[in-house]
Amino acid sequence: MDAMFELRRLRMLHEFALRGTLAAVAEALSYSPSTISQQLDQLEKDAAVPLFVADGRRLRLTEHGELLAAYAERALDEDERVRGELEALRPGAAPVRVALMQTAALALLPDALALLAAREPDLRLEAAAVPPEEGLFELSARRFDLVVAEQYPGHTRAHRDGLTRRILGRDPIRLAVPRGERARGLRDLADRPWVLEPEGTAARQWAVQQCRAAGFEPDVRYALPDLTAHVGLVAAGRAVAMLPDLVWAGARPPVRTITLPDAPTREVFVATRAASGTRRRVGAVVDALADALTARTSAVAGGGRGGASA
Structure with missing residues (x-):
């Protein structure tokens, strides 16, 4: 199976299932559209069944393509689990990529980094300020390892398969x-x-x-x-x-x-892929963000902000 389906091509198919166009896949993975097309053509040859069909000027997945895309997601999850186990034996081998809404980047990231410097000094954290809607999508697409997002009263966000959530605070x-x-x-x-x-x-x-x-x-x-x-x-x-x-x-x-x-x-939460469960350092980042929010909200409460402030 591994010799038949190359994981890199399965990743491209998974991205196509999420994004819907070759151009979007190329942009997400930093390849040229022609390279994506060539690799997916080869994947179709490896599968020996049609994976795509023309739909106007665009392509869409056939039933076979949807089946293989579902397999691709499972294969990528298993790859992430194994890499997490290897990472535990090789500290600092892989960065933790974080997407944060703007307010979390302003108020939580500096404190979380200070906590991580003491708890996980060789951890490399890469962060970007990303709107929650985009961040949650890109988490599914594996651009990030965790996302800090929010939901407002009466406006819950849709749950995505393969993602788990932890409430950080209010x-x-x-x-x-x-x-x-x-x-x-x-x-x-x-x-x-x-x-x-x-x-x-x-x-x-x-x-x-x-x-x-x-x-x-x-x-x-x-x-x-x-x-x-x-x-x-x-x-x-x-x-x-x-x-x-x-x-x-x-x-x-x-x-x-x-x-x-x-x-x-508003409810502030962090979302991760379920497959990241073996990555101890992803958990360490989540803990640091939770502690940073707890400290921040406690400080505000201690300041006694009441009904109207001058």
């Missing part, structure tokens, strides 16, 4: 208004300009629902993915927002924050 969400703003609650902000995350994100959907529940449609003038840009607009008096506590990264906010009704929180 992050309060509050109104953020300019320091001179006299508003005391959400209803007072019905006529203000808002800055929210782009459409399609869980944060945007949740925030809009809060405004509608308060009896108004928010005037969203700015749709920005960078939460530090939200802070800048609010601090400059140009907008109001709903922001999680982690965005402050332990610093004093340059804006006034107001606790929302029922004190909502």
Whole structure:
């Protein structure tokens, strides 16, 4: 079986099943589209059955192709498990690749790295700030080994086969208004300009629902993915927002924050592939992130942030 199906080609087939086009596979794996096409052609010859069929100007998997793609995923999982066992005998042999949402990169990554420097001094951690939606997809595609993401109240994220989750903690969400703003609650902000995350994100959907529940449609003038840009607009008096506590990264906010009704929180979690269970160092990174969040939220709670702060 190993002589028949090369693992590298199975990886390409797995990527095609996830991404749907040869161009997307080429970009993800840093190959040229012609190289991907040639390798998948060879895989089809090895299988001796048609794996692809034309569908307009694109290709899609045949029934045989879907069967082999499912096998490819199992083969890649088993390869990862074995590599994890080998890695335990060869410390520092492989990096742990982490995708974090922006607030986790700001507030948790420095503290987690400090913890890992003491606990796992020869561990190499590679990190990138990636939106949760993209990060969870790329985790399935094996671009990352773990992803720090969130879900808002009433907006749970879909579970993907082969991935496991661990809740790291909860992050309060509050109104953020300019320091001179006299508003005391959400209803007072019905006529203000808002800055929210782009459409399609869980944060945007949740925030809009809060405004509608308060009896108004928010005037969203700015749709920005960078939460530090939200802070800048609010601090400059140009907008109001709903922001999680982690965005402050332990610093004093340059804006006034107001606790929302029922004190909502978002759930911060880390997702890994089930096949990573043999990789002790992936677990070590998860533990460090959990400890960093616990320390951060404890510090905020100890600071006594209440209903409205000046």
